Amino acid sequence: MSSLKHNGTSPLFIELTELPVPTSAEFIKPNDGVLRVTYSVRDNERNAKKSVTKTFSLNGGSPVTAQESPEIKASTTSLSTERQAILREASEKRFVEIWAGAQLEACLEVTKAHGEFHTNEFTSSLSFSPSETALLYTAEANPPIVQNLSEDPYPKFRYTPHFGETLHSQKRPTIYLFRWRSPAVAASPRARAAKEDLSLIALSPAEVETVPVLFGQAVFATEERIFATGYEHTKDGRILGIKYCPNRPAGIWELTLPTQDALGELDDRVSGSAVACSSTRLTLSERSCRSPRVLRDASGTPTKLLWLSNPVGGAHSACVQLYSRDLRSDSGDKVLVDTVFEAGEKEFPGLYLDYNLPASPFTEYRGHTYVAMHSLWRSRSTVLFVDVDSGEVSHETEVFSGGEPYSWKVLSTDGYSRLVCTRSTPTIPSEVVLGAFDRQGNLNWTLLDRPALSMEATEALNGLKHSVVSIPERYPTDVLVIQPKEVPPGPKPICITYPHGGPHSTSTTAFSPAAIALALEGYTLSMPNYTGSLGFGEKWVQKLIGECGTLDVGDCIATVEHLITSGISERGRQFVQGGSHGGFLAGHLIGQYPDVFQAAVLANPVISCGEISTSDIPDWYFAEFGLSFEPDTLLTPETYKKLFNASPIAHVDKVRTPVLLAIGEDDLRVAPTQGRGYYHALKGRGKQVEMLTFPKETHPIDGVEASRVWWEATRDWLRVVAEQM
Incomplete structure (x- = not known):
């Protein structure tokens, strides 16, 4: 009989996931101070995503809201x-x-x-x-x-x-x-x-x-x-x-x-x-x-071309180089910002950007032209300005003593002295802010927009605190901890270790509705940035190559032990959750450390790295595990053995933790057969396991209904285990 019983919807989850998220912005009339911001909005009742725009007059007046036509x-x-x-x-x-x-x-x-x-x-x-x-x-x-299939049908069916x-x-x-x-x-x-x-x-x-x-x-x-x-x-x-x-x-x-x-x-x-x-x-x-991106002078003449660059192959995400070319002379390319191999804790770690620069990235101040961008800097995303001539990097949203550790995103600039950004923390949903340089070159911020929260949601968020904890002797590993401000007497809240995917990604201080809604269920969330995470320097990205399944797993279990010894959590009250490579880590943790975790939740996990199947990134399974991948590469028995031994499936016989799986049936990144195979392997060994499959969902499982059902299943699965502890 199934142990997964639905306990209804969560009003707080619904409210938090329906908060508008700023996605883009455009100064539609810079001289008149008119700015338009586009937001993405989820509607759980209608199972739909919508786009909404707000037009702001920066010279005064209330913003005008309109629902964007689909x-x-x-x-x-x-x-x-x-x-x-x-x-x-x-x-x-x-x-x-x-x-x-x-x-x-x-x-x-x-x-x-x-x-x-x-x-x-x-x-x-x-x-x-x-x-x-x-x-x-x-x-x-x-x-x-094809006009006549009897003459030549092949173009219609040729593989593309x-x-x-x-x-x-x-x-x-x-x-x-x-x-x-x-x-x-x-x-x-x-x-x-x-x-x-x-x-x-x-x-x-x-x-x-x-x-x-x-x-x-x-x-x-x-x-x-x-x-x-x-x-x-x-x-x-x-x-x-x-x-x-x-x-x-x-x-x-x-x-x-x-x-x-x-x-x-x-x-x-x-x-x-x-x-x-x-x-x-x-x-x-x-x-x-x-x-x-093309930079133009005041007359509209193109002067520079800028672009982003990474090495081909290897780690699937790494430190970014920013290049430029002088279009007036077509001189040789110049590396404006180079790879930073190693950086101190407070030193610039290099560029770790989204896929693209902002659509309108240029701004001017202090007599120079800069390209504005947001980049990962350890466990947060921050605003950087890069001088288009010298490549000098300015850190504009550094956290000072007592300041909120916002994660920032640059949406757009007006090409002159203003830029619009969004910022958030684990307990502060996304806000829209305007940055403007005064005549002295100082950057001043003005809050333009923040979402409206119910009193219940405001009080709930105010009841949480967050911090970034460094793990001794595991540099650069740190962990973002979200926990209740006040803990009643008795056992400490159950701690959920929640490693990110990638593996080359980062858990940041940005607001995450699903994660925060889980914390509001009374849990402590531990979100480790293990070796290989972005924003710490290229040395640590490369250090994980060939060590997946050992080094990253060791970092994650070290965060568990450190939070226990420091009194944040308690032994015997540990859950683990993760998706993709985070699911790979969760599978390893419950297999390699079967006595540590009392419940596990895995979404589209990498379980058996030798079973590449239909993945759209077959090179990942080679490159991240230190193996060469070329166009003529074949999966040999020797390679399969190495990948199998580095996989969670190698430890399936030791698993004792109850496991909940979620699978997107249209996932092209991690074949659904990975999760299904793990389900049957656990089931065949008499383990406690449940699995939900979501038709038409891909790797993120981010459809409105699917993500809500998946969150509710996670809540209910963990609740059942917690009640038995």
Whole structure:
């Protein structure tokens, strides 16, 4: 009989997960002080995610809130702020629209020209030309059309790799150029463009490599000059999964548009026909490069190109290099911020960024131009400014004595002296703040927006405290601890060890609704940043390579022991929870230390590393365990033996802990067979185990209903065990 019984919904969980999360921002009228912030909102009752915008007048007045139309897939404002581009899908039709204020200046239906718009962070493009007469965007090219299957059916069925986890529908990202006026026409808003002036072409860069290259992230520099990120197939015909993996074969390319005369020869100017343009790779093949950003001077002339770079292969995330190129002289590339191999506790550890720089990252103060970004610095994310000439790094949100250890995210800048950020702590939900430099170069912060909380939620959050604890003799391991401020007499609260996935990721002081809701159930949360976590220096990222299953497990059990000896938790009152590599660690902990943990919860865990199966990142199973991975690599018996011995499945016979599993049935990162195999292995050995499977859910299990049910199952599973202790 099942020991997992549903105990109803949690009002606090519902409230916390439905708080609006700022996701992007844009200064739509910088001179007038008008800022628009977009929020993501979950609706548990309707099982839906929504986008909401708030428009702020920085010169006074109340913000205006509007629910963003689900028809709008992407939008951007031009450099002059006179125009807005919208990619729209409505009634199974797709449109590209150009708005000049409240007036529709140009509109083209592109339903037949290509497939879905690409709006992901890896391949999407949305860039106005300097004259504001053309727009670049990325969409899925139509597959080859087979008119008569009896003649040649193969193109319809020929294998085409996709971009992996959550991007399985994206196989042919293509840059499209939509033009509605001649560049010679003045850029001021005008009446609606004539139909005969509209044109749409697909850019088809000349291939100069031996493997196919797929392009995205395109930005205009001049009317003819474009910079883009090119993603390469591997020699064996793969596109390695890119989500969370900034180490893929990719480079920054320069594309040159064909002449207007060549475009004028097209038979159908709005069909999306492919037009060849010259192409040159600017970056080295051993570097994985992305996120091109063009810096312009006051006259709009492009002066510098900046981009992010990681080594190809190896650790799936690591210290980032920031590069620049002088566009006025096309001089050699310059490393603005280099890899930091080792750093002291309070020293700059190097750049550990999201996949991209902010869409609008540049700001000016103290007579210099800087690129603004947020980067991991040990157990928090902080705001950094990098001088675009010298590469000097300024730390702008350092925590001083008594200050809140906020984790920050830069959303956008106005290109001059202001930037908008979001910040949070484990007990303070995401706030929107405006940073502005005064004439002395001092950065001053103004709170623009914070979510409204019920009195019950406010009191509950005020009842928690958090701290970052360093683990003696395990440097750089530390642990983020969230616990009740007041503990009643008797046994200490049960401590849940909650290691992050990756393994190259970080548990930060950012607000996490699901984690905090669990802490509000009366638990102490211990979130270790073990060796291999980001934000501590490259030395520690590399130190984990080849030691997964030993060093990271040792760090995690050391955090358990330290919290016990320091009086924060108590022996015999220990749970463990984790997903992905965190699930790998949880599986190891209950196998290697069967007497320590009384309950375990694992989501899409890596259980048997030799069973690569359908993973979109097969190289992970080699690289992270210190093995070479090449296009012709095969899984030999010797390799399988090493991977098996490094896996939780090797310790399954020793497991005594009750285990709850959650599996996303459409997970392309860790094959669902991993979790299912562990379930049957435990079940066959007479162990206490339950498993929930979620149709159409991928690796994160982040659908509105699925994530709520999964959280409730975790709560109920742990509650049953706790009541028996």
